[in-house]
Amino acid sequence: xxxxxxxxxxxxxxxxxxxxxxxxxxxxxxxxxxxxxxxxxxxxxxxxxxxxxxxxxxxxxxxxxxxxxxxxxxxxxxxxxxxxxxxxxxxxxxxxxxxxxxxxxxxxxxxxxxxxxxxxxxxxxxxxxxxxxxxxxxxxxxxxxxxxxxxxxxxxxxxxxxxxxx
Amino acid sequence: xxxxxxxxxxxxxxxxxxxxxxxxxxxxxxxxxxxxxxxxxxxxxxxxxxxxxxxxxxxxxxxxxxxxxxxxxxxxxxxxxxxxxxxxxxxxxxxxxxxxxxxxxxxxxxxxxxxxxxxxxxxxxxxxxxxxxxxxxxxxxxxxxxxxxxxxxxxxxxxxxxxxxxxxxxxxxxxxxxxxxxxxxxxxxxxxxxxxxxxxxxxxxxxxxxxxxxxxxxxxxxxxxxxxxxxxxxxxxxxxxxxxxxxxxxxxxxxxxxxxxxxxxxxxxxxxxxxxxxxxxxxxxxxxxxxxxxxxxxxxxxxxxxxxxxxxxxxxxxxxxxxxxxxxxxxxxxxxxxxxxxxxxxxxxxxxxxxxxxxxxxxxxxxxxxxxxxxxxxxxxxxxxxxxxxxxxxxxxxxxxxxxxxxxxxxxxxxxxxxxxxxxxxxxxxxxxxxxxxxxxxxxxxxxxxxxxxxxxxxxxxxxxxxxxxxxxxxxxxxxxxxxxxxxxxxxxxxxxxxxxxxxxxxxxxxxxxxxxxxxxxxxxxxxxxxxxxxxxxxxxxxxxxxxxxxxxxxxxxxxxxxxxxxxxxxxxxxxxxxxxxxxxxxxxxxxxxxxxxxxxxxxxxxxxxxxxxxxxxxxxxxxxxxxxxxxxxxxxxxxxxxxxxxxxxxxxxxxxxxxxxxxxxxxxxxxxxxxxxxxxxxxxxxxxxxxxxxxxxxxxxxxxxxxxxxxxxxxxxxxxxxxxxxxxxxxxxxxxxxxxxxxxxxxxxxxxxxxxxxxxxxxxxxxxxxxxxxxxxxxxxxxxxxx
Numbered sequence: 027x028x029x030x031x032x033x034x035x036x037x038x039x040x041x042x043x044x045x046x047x048x049x050x051x052x053x054x055x056x057x058x059x060x061x062x063x064x065x066x067x068x069x070x071x072x073x074x075x076x077x078x079x080x081x082x083x084x085x086x087x088x089x090x091x092x093x094x095x096x097x098x099x100x101x102x103x104x105x106x107x108x109x110x111x112x113x114x115x116x117x118x119x120x121x122x123x124x125x126x127x128x129x130x131x132x133x134x135x136x137x138x139x140x141x142x143x144x145x146x147x148x149x150x151x152x153x154x155x156x157x158x159x160x161x162x163x164x165x166x167x168x169x170x171x172x173x174x175x176x177x178x179x180x181x182x183x184x185x186x187x188x189x190x191x192x
Numbered sequence: 193x194x195x196x197x198x199x200x201x202x203x204x205x206x207x208x209x210x211x212x213x214x215x216x217x218x219x220x221x222x223x224x225x226x227x228x229x230x231x232x233x234x235x236x237x238x239x240x241x242x243x244x245x246x247x248x249x250x251x252x253x254x255x256x257x258x259x260x261x262x263x264x265x266x267x268x269x270x271x272x273x274x275x276x277x278x279x280x281x282x283x284x285x286x287x288x289x290x291x292x293x294x295x296x297x298x299x300x301x302x303x304x305x306x307x308x309x310x311x312x313x314x315x316x317x318x319x320x321x322x323x324x325x326x327x328x329x330x331x332x333x334x335x336x337x338x339x340x341x342x343x344x345x346x347x348x349x350x351x352x353x354x355x356x357x358x359x360x361x362x363x364x365x366x367x368x369x370x371x372x373x374x375x376x377x378x379x380x381x382x383x384x385x386x387x388x389x390x391x392x393x394x395x396x397x398x399x400x401x402x403x404x405x406x407x408x409x410x411x412x413x414x415x416x417x418x419x420x421x422x423x424x425x426x427x428x429x430x431x432x433x434x435x436x437x438x439x440x441x442x443x444x445x446x447x448x449x450x451x452x453x454x455x456x457x458x459x460x461x462x463x464x465x466x467x468x469x470x471x472x473x474x475x476x477x478x479x480x481x482x483x484x485x486x487x488x489x490x491x492x493x494x495x496x497x498x499x500x501x502x503x504x505x506x507x508x509x510x511x512x513x514x515x516x517x518x519x520x521x522x523x524x525x526x527x528x529x530x531x532x533x534x535x536x537x538x539x540x541x542x543x544x545x546x547x548x549x550x551x552x553x554x555x556x557x558x559x560x561x562x563x564x565x566x567x568x569x570x571x572x573x574x575x576x577x578x579x580x581x582x583x584x585x586x587x588x589x590x591x592x593x594x595x596x597x598x599x600x601x602x603x604x605x606x607x608x609x610x611x612x613x614x615x616x617x618x619x620x621x622x623x624x625x626x627x628x629x630x631x632x633x634x635x636x637x638x639x640x641x642x643x644x645x646x647x648x649x650x651x652x653x654x655x656x657x658x659x660x661x662x663x664x665x666x667x668x669x670x671x672x673x674x675x676x677x678x679x680x681x682x683x684x685x686x687x688x689x690x691x692x693x694x695x696x697x698x699x700x701x702x703x704x705x706x707x708x709x710x711x712x713x714x715x716x717x718x719x720x721x722x723x724x725x726x727x728x729x730x731x732x733x734x735x736x737x738x739x740x741x742x743x744x745x746x747x748x749x750x751x752x753x754x755x756x757x758x759x760x761x762x763x764x765x766x767x768x769x770x771x772x773x774x775x776x777x778x779x780x781x782x783x784x785x786x787x788x789x790x791x792x793x794x795x796x797x798x799x800x801x802x803x804x805x806x807x808x809x810x811x812x813x814x815x816x817x818x819x820x821x822x823x824x825x826x827x828x829x830x831x832x833x834x835x836x837x838x839x840x841x842x843x844x845x846x847x848x849x850x851x852x853x854x855x856x857x858x859x860x861x862x863x864x865x866x867x868x869x870x871x872x873x874x875x876x877x878x879x880x881x882x883x884x885x886x887x888x889x890x891x892x893x894x895x896x897x898x899x900x901x902x903x904x905x906x907x908x909x910x911x912x913x914x915x916x917x918x919x920x921x922x923x924x925x926x927x928x929x930x931x932x933x934x935x936x937x938x939x940x941x942x943x944x945x946x947x948x949x950x951x952x953x954x955x956x957x958x959x960x961x962x963x964x965x966x967x968x969x970x971x972x973x974x975x976x977x978x979x980x
Contacts, residue, residue, distance in 0.1 A: 074937070074945035075834070076921065077880040078929045086921065086937060086945050091590050093937055093945055095922040126924050180927065 045140050049170055051132040053105045058163055058172040063119040067133050070114040087127060096127035121179055139163035144172065201312060207260050208309045211253050215298055218249045222294045229286040243280045247273060251416055253301065255374050258409035261402065262314040264321035265304050271328035272297045278332060293331050300324040371417050372466035375410055379459050380643055382406035383452065387650040390448035400437040407433055421473040422461055428483040429454055440488045447486045454479065581633060588630045589917040593939045595623045635670035638716045641680060642667050645687060645714060652691040659698060659709045660691065666716035671723050675797055675817055682793050685786030686727045686813050694731030694811055704808065722841060728812040734805040736762050738773045761901060763803035767791040826916035829907040832882040835946050837916050837938060842951040844896040846910060849889050864894060864904050874958045875906040879933060884908055899951040918948065933957055
């Protein structure tokens with residue numbers, strides 16, 4: 027995607043968005059999102075609840091006159107919800123011309139993770155949450171869990187979650 | 193010509209404006225043409241382009257005039273077109289005299305327009321028109337070229353010369369678009385007239401004449417654009433209609449119907465053309481033969497194709513039997529003086545006869561002149577791309593929100609800002625005005641939609657053998673363009689239903705002491721911030737018993753439940769998918785799809801549909817449609833910490849109940865009694881799982897909502913009324929659940945997002961919930977009987 031946006035992404039190593047991940051923190055783990063999907067990061071703001079939604083869809087927010095839905099990754103992963111604070115962020119991603127806000131505990135940095143340092147997710151078969159994982163990125167000593175944005179938003183885990191919330 | 197109604201006047205004003213603009217472009221072009229063609233270095237390309245452009249302008253004027261039946265203007269423009277054609281193909285060399293003639297034509301057209309603008313007719317312009325026309329026609333033969341004799345034949349022989357003309361570029365898309373638009377309009381008008389003819393309804397002669405005129409214009413349009421097949425077809429249809437007019441048609445009874453069929457065919461071809469197809473007609477020969485069969489032998493080959501010029505002085509005389517047609521034509525040929533004098537001079541008419549005819553003509557003129565010139569202010573139109581318009585409207589919507597945010601900004605709380613308040617009030621007013629203005633831009637009259645229904649009703653009446661008089665009213669009512677698109681289908685279905693189930697057969701009607709001819713009334717009006725379109729028939733009315741029985745049979749209700757339904761609830765049943773009481777499926781209706789479409793489409797535009805019916809007297813179906821789709825007048829309510837918007841249109845009243853008004857049925861359903869009406873109470877906080885301030889009904893507010901039936905919605909507080917710009921909830925939301933009772937959202941002045949409640953959905957959901965809890969709904973329904 028957007029390999030020709032040279033000027034916009036003037037970087038030391040490569041002038042593209044390729045291999046760049048937005049790293050955010052969630053319940054003690056670091057996760058990465060392909061930066062190509064990310065349009066902006068905003069602070070937490072007032073969310074209007076929408077009835078009859080699965081738990082992880084928190085509601086809608088007003089993003090400069092546009093109404094966009096917001097989902098909570100914690101609840102998406104079935105983790106215990108925590109109260110939002112000033113570190114809580116909404117990452118606005120754009121998926122097929124549809125803007126969706128993703129609530130995370132804390133946004134950290136943009137990292138370069140070359141394909142060579144990404145491993146396939148361990149096939150534990152235990153947990154459906156691994157559906158959302160596209161790979162494990164090794165950065166020095168750390169491991170970042172790279173998420174499949176598409177799955178995260180509309181992925182296969184849906185039916186369960188919906189059923190669970192209903 | 194009958195005095196035009198206000199709507200026609202509107203058309204005429206538009207026409208005048210349009211032609212004035214065309215003329216403005218025409219004159220400079222003519223003069224440039226003179227310079228270009230008479231100069232030393234003739235640039236062939238430039239010349240051809242200029243001539244073509246002038247040709248188009250004259251043609252547009254002709255077409256527009258033809259559509260509004262301004263025969264003299266049309267004829268003059270046509271003559272100018274003929275002359276120009278000759279010049280274009282090189283049969284005539286452009287002379288300064290020609291340019292003078294074209295200018296003369298323009299002068300006449302300008303004069304005619306002034307006249308038309310004032311009196312809405314061009315009949316009294318006969319003399320000038322003829323004078324101009326004769327001069328133009330004479331110029332066709334001026335340099336006496338070999339084929340000059342063809343020239344006099346006004347559009348009769350389709351000028352084969354076009355085929356030899358230098359290969360023209362294919363008409364550009366814009367022209368094709370305009371051509372098809374114009375033709376479709378023509379066809380609609382011809383259809384309308386033909387239907388009257390077929391039904392022998394009203395002034396047949398006038399209708400036939402208008403058919404002839406319409407077809408003639410159609411033919412010349414096709415000729416101009418080079419659609420040979422279509423031109424031939426229209427030419428034959430025109431001839432058949434002429435034979436009808438002159439009473440020489442072999443089978444006058446069946447001819448109008450066949451013409452209708454062929455017109456339909458022409459319509460399809462034009463639609464094809466507009467989609468970029470070639471416009472050729474397969475099996476054209478057979479169709480032409482079929483059309484020829486209507487004609488007497490002498491008309492089949494060299495068809496007399498003089499354009500009809502009704503109600504000229506000469507025609508009046510002919511009609512009175514005072515003079516023969518040939519005499520008039522002879523007179524016209526030598527006409528330098530008023531036609532009356534010539535007729536007297538040549539001895540074919542007595543001065544008295546001419547005087548009588550002149551008096552008649554004068555009367556018409558006087559009548560018109562008596563009217564004061566009004567609305568002389570010029571009205572100018574421009575065509576705008578719809579996308580731009582929508583973008584503008586979106587922007588204005590955003591502005592309304594921004595304005596609200598600004599004026600209600602929390603930073604201003606507690607401040608006394610006199611000047612700011614003044615300025616902000618002014619701004620609020622301006623923004624409202626702007627918003628209203630933007631909304632009216634998208635509005636178009638329902639006339640076009642209604643006219644299409646004439647044809648539908650006619651066809652249905654043929655198919656079912658029922659005689660119907662379709663009465664239209666309120667055609668000038670303006671509705672959002674999108675709304676028109678969405679209600680077209682529902683209208684068709686409702687009309688089909690009225691025709692098939694509502695209206696009885698002629699024998700049954702006579703037996704019930706009704707007029708044999710059924711009446712279907714289609715009307716539109718503005719009412720309380722909504723558009724109301726109603727379709728009323730005077731048929732047998734809905735059969736409540738049958739509907740109830742069918743509902744029971746379909747398993748929608750038990751027998752007791754069905755018996756307890758109120759009339760309006762019974763009528764709402766006909767909108768259920770697959771619901772039909774028809775014993776057999778006909779090709780018109782009976783599958784139970786149509787009325788479902790009606791409801792679905794109306795839901796799409798937040799409209800409502802109501803049915804009233806009286807057995808034996810008829811049914812009325814009323815569509816209530818919001819004026820615009822983007823903004824609603826909303827009432828903000830609060831329950832707990834959540835705010836919601838309710839569309840004002842569905843609110844009937846609100847009140848704080850007293851404990852004596854409330855009854856709790858054994859199953860726990862709360863019922864409130866208002867002026868002898870019992871209504872079920874739905875708690876908004878319960879539906880959306882919110883912690884409310886008030887749990888006792890007496891502590892909150894009940895809002896009476898109407899969506900087919902009335903229910904009460906319990907909220908904590910009413911916060912006030914406000915204009916609400918509707919925003920859709922994201923697709924993402926709708927993919928993840930069926931948002932309970934919410935139709936969309938809006939952004940409030942303080943930037944918060946607020947959900948807009950969908951009254952119909954709330955009722956539906958509540959009913960589902962009740963059914964889950966057992967059959968308690970029955971009791972409520974029974975108690976609620978007679979509410980509406």
